[in-house]
Amino acid sequence: MPTYADLKVAPPRSWDEFEAITCSSAKNRWNNPNFTRHGRQGQMQDGVDVYGNDNDGKLVGLQCKNSVSGVTEEVIAEEVKKAEAFTPALTHLYIATTADTDRKVQGAVRDLSAAREAAGKFGVSILFWTDIWQDLTKDEARLFQHYPQLRPREAEQKPTHDERLFQEFQSVFPFEPAVRLLREQDFGASFPKAAIKPLMDFVETWNQPEKEFLDPELQDALKSFYKAAENMAMHVAGKTVPIGSMEYLSVFSDAQRAAGPRPSSVIEDARILNEEASQFVPVYEQFLRLCRRKLAS
Numbered sequence: 001m002p003t004y005a006d007l008k009v010a011p012p013r014s015w016d017e018f019e020a021i022t023c024s025s026a027k028n029r030w031n032n033p034n035f036t037r038h039g040r041q042g043q044m045q046d047g048v049d050v051y052g053n054d055n056d057g058k059l060v061g062l063q064c065k066n067s068v069s070g071v072t073e074e075v076i077a078e079e080v081k082k083a084e085a086f087t088p089a090l091t092h093l094y095i096a097t098t099a100d101t102d103r104k105v106q107g108a109v110r111d112l113s114a115a116r117e118a119a120g121k122f123g124v125s126i127l128f129w130t131d132i133w134q135d136l137t138k139d140e141a142r143l144f145q146h147y148p149q150l151r152p153r154e155a156e157q158k159p160t161h162d163e164r165l166f167q168e169f170q171s172v173f174p175f176e177p178a179v180r181l182l183r184e185q186d187f188g189a190s191f192p193k194a195a196i197k198p199l200m201d202f203v204e205t206w207n208q209p210e211k212e213f214l215d216p217e218l219q220d221a222l223k224s225f226y227k228a229a230e231n232m233a234m235h236v237a238g239k240t241v242p243i244g245s246m247e248y249l250s251v252f253s254d255a256q257r258a259a260g261p262r263p264s265s266v267i268e269d270a271r272i273l274n275e276e277a278s279q280f281v282p283v284y285e286q287f288l289r290l291c292r293r294k295l296a297s
Contacts (some may be wrong), residue, residue: 004137004150011098015066017146018224022064022096024142025051025127025135030054047082047093052188054275058091062127065097071126073108080112080124090122101128166291171228173202182232183281187273190243190250196236202234218294225287232280239269 001061012018019037026035038061048061063079076095083093095109103127113123127135137143144151157172159167173179178198185191205211206226213219240249243257251269252262 004143006135006136007133007150009068009133009147011068013066016063018066018096018098019049019064021136021146022062022127023131024139024146025096025132026050026062027053028082028138028142029135030060044060044272046086047079047084048086048090050096051086051090054092059088060094061086061090061230062094065099066094068098068100068129070102071095071097071105073105073112076105076109076112076124076126082115084121092125094124095124095126096132097126098129101130110227138152149161160214160295162215162218163295165213166295168211169202169206172205173198174283179281179284182277185277186270187240187251187277188267188270190248190252193242193247193249196249199229199233199236203230214292218291221287221290225283228280228283232276235273239273 021035023035027033030052032052032054035050037050038046038048047063049064051059054060056188061083063083064080065075071084079095080093083090091191108125112127117123136146177192177195178292181195181253182199203226207230211222213222236249237250241253242248243250243252251273252266256263256266
């Protein structure tokens with residue numbers, strides 16, 4: 001499986017960014033968060049841009065060369081000479097470059113280092129961009145600090161069973177249009193059949209094990225709400241009939257309208273529906289608020 005270390009990422013163009021990346025890579029290479037950048041632009045740095053202690057507690061320095069075209073032996077020798085003035089004295093100097101790995105330069109640096117160590121001076125190594133990148137990827141937090149675009153998007157958290165069930169409830173039985181109708185309608189008048197359909201659909205489809213909350217409090221509330229909805233649906237179905245083109249319902253049938261004034265039974269049916277609706281709407285609202293409170297993300 002590919003890793004961040006396998007990515008072919010171009011080195012930064014900015015010298016400042018490269019120094020910051022080199023510092024982070026050094027922290028990872030030697031597992032020491034105390035590596036730090038030396039001074040600032042315009043100050044004498046004695047051939048050292050980053051310094052800190054290696055795994056053995058010895059002071060090492062890094063000289064950064066943002067030179068994708070390569071680094072010459074002459075430039076390396078010049079930086080080594082500058083680093084001899086660094087205090088306290090280094091035990092090793094690393095030349096960090098954005099250039100691609102170069103076997104010839106590697107060989108020259110090994111020879112230079114061997115000669116210096118034989119003379120009792122600090123050794124020298126070279127770190128190419130691939131080396132620096134490998135070290136940087138050892139700690140994803142530091143990697144993302146410099147390359148936030150590589151941070152994987154957080155996986156979208158899947159809703160729980162109860163969250164999905166509540167979402168389904170809101171889809172099947174939203175406030176509009178059925179509950180608004182029950183809250184505002186005078187059932188002495190006719191109303192659209194389609195407006196009450198969500199109530200009927202809910203009662204018909206939600207009395208089954210698949211429509212149960214795992215949370216005991218929510219499930220108890222659902223049972224009570226379903227009972228209230230079933231009672232409301234029973235009254236609507238038992239006290240209204242289709243009229244006209246069958247798209248409206250009313251307690252006052254077409255036949256009764258043709259026969260004359262409303263009989264007392266129709267007036268009573270309307271009164272009962274108004275009363276039942278006024279009792280049902282608060283139950284709906286309380287159930288909705290409970291679900292939102294308990295399932296709020």
